[in-house]
Amino acid sequence: MSAKGKAPLLDNNKVNADLIKLTYGALVAQILKDYEKPEDVNKQLEKLGYNIGVRLVEDFIAHHNIPRCLDFRQTAERVQQAFRFYLGFQPAVGNWAPTGNEFSLIWDNTNPIGDFVEFPDNLRTLQYSRVLCGAIRGGLEMVQIDVAITIAKEFLLGDQATELRIRFNKRLEDALPIGED
Amino acid sequence: MADAISGPSYLYNLLANELSVALYGDLDKTSENMGALTMMTIKDRKAAAAAAGPSSSEAPVDTSASARDSDTVFPKLESIGYQVGxxxxxxxxxxxxxxxxxxxxxxxxxxxxxKYLYDKQIDTLRTNNQGTYVFTDNLFRPLAFFSAEGVDQYYPQSGRFIAFPCGIIRGALSALGIRCTVSAKVLSVTCCVFEVVVERT
Structure with missing residues (x-):
């Protein structure tokens, strides 16, 4: 690449968050048109999020100098940090289970990707935030953490906040290549 | 839009990729069909007709129906872009x-x-003053990350990345009161040319 080459543009690699939200909204609408049943749509969104998360985690780790997480609380912090990095909105971490293996990500009075969304009544089973669940699951799976995620509260459906409940299932051991760790 | 928050474009690139990959499943199947089609033309006027109301109902074009058979992804990507635009x-x-x-x-x-979308302006805008406009972007963001190596291998795939911006242009212009068809071609690795033909009635 020449000296006055393409670097400046690529360095300035920000994209408008509104664009992301609008694109995602249009995408959901299109999937809904294709699959019709909200349950099927949820499944697709989860898959889509998973695929994004699997790749996103590499980018995240490459951009941040992150030491190994020693317990699940640190993991929660990283997830929180990743949300700030990618969506510009930082969720609160809270509602820890006494055993320390379950926590919530909470956005008060907002949905990080649902700014322009209104829900029709016949689609109340559609989980608009499912893509976030998929992304977290996919991302954590790449770092050998298996989690189960449910949407506890959904701001778009009239709740006070958007809350994702994340439960630690197990550490994945098998995925490590021989000689690592 | 200084008030809007921004995130790294990598997330958006992934999302744009997922648009075509995750949704419509079998990428191999579509890329086989698209193999020969390096130059892409979208004439999905049906959506335009629907948006513009009954006045243009003569327009459900046959060509788009056949294109739909061979490949359903592009029109869908384009219509997603249309809404966003x-x-x-x-x-x-x-x-x-x-x-x-x-x-x-x-x-x-x-x-x-x-600028809002890609942080830069279109490099040249040319027109023949008869309703045809040509936008040239010499360093088109969605293509900027393409490797110059193996161009031949991935060239056919580039259509997947420009269908969406085509839709955005068409949607934007239709919101501005201009009905048009937008086609695009990728000239070199990062250079993309959009041709906008305004429909006169």
Whole structure:
């Protein structure tokens, strides 16, 4: 690449968050048109999020100098940090289970990707935030953490906040290549 | 749009990729069909007709039906872009003065909208003054990450990345009151040319 080459543009690699939200909204609408049943749509969104998360985690780790997480609380912090990095909105971490293996990500009075969304009544089973669940699951799976995620509260459906409940299932051991760790 | 928060474009690139990959499943199947099609033309006027109301109902074109058979992904990607374009314009023109003429609106798309989307303006805008406009972007963001190596291998795939922006342009222009068809071709690795043909009735 020449000296006055393409670097400046690529360095300035920000994209408008509104664009992301609008694109995602249009995408959901299109999937809904294709699959019709909200349950099927949820499944697709989860898959889509998973695929994004699997790749996103590499980018995240490459951009941040992150030491190994020693317990699940640190993991929660990283997830929180990743949300700030990618969506510009930082969720609160809270509602820890006494055993320390379950926590919530909470956005008060907002949905990080649902700014322009209104829900029709016949689609109340559609989980608009499912893509976030998929992304977290996919991302954590790449770092050998298996989690189960449910949407506890959904701001778009009239709740006070958007809350994702994340439960630690197990550490994945098998995925490590021989000689690592 | 200084008030809007921004995230790294990598997330958006992934999302754009997922648009075509995850949704419509079998990528191999579609890329086989698209193998020969390096130059892409979208004539999905059906959506335009629907948006413009019954006045243009003669337009459900046969060519789009056959294109739909061979590949369903592009029209869908394009229609997603169309919706996004329409809504973006609503936001961007909120405090904008009234547009003088068609060229003025085209300029708006080339400068303001493009800056909003890709952080840069369209490099050249040419017109024959008879309703055909050609936008040239020499370093088109969605293609900027393509490797120059193996161009032949991935060249056919580039259509997947420009169908969506085509839709955005068409949606934006339709929100500005211009009905048109947009086609695009990738000239070199990062250079993309959009041709906008305004429909006169």
């Amino acid at each position: 329409q809504r973006l314009i609503e936001r961007l023109t909120k405090e904008h003065a009234r547009f003088k003429d068609e060229l003025d609106r085209m300029k708006f798309v080339c400068t303001d909208l493009w």
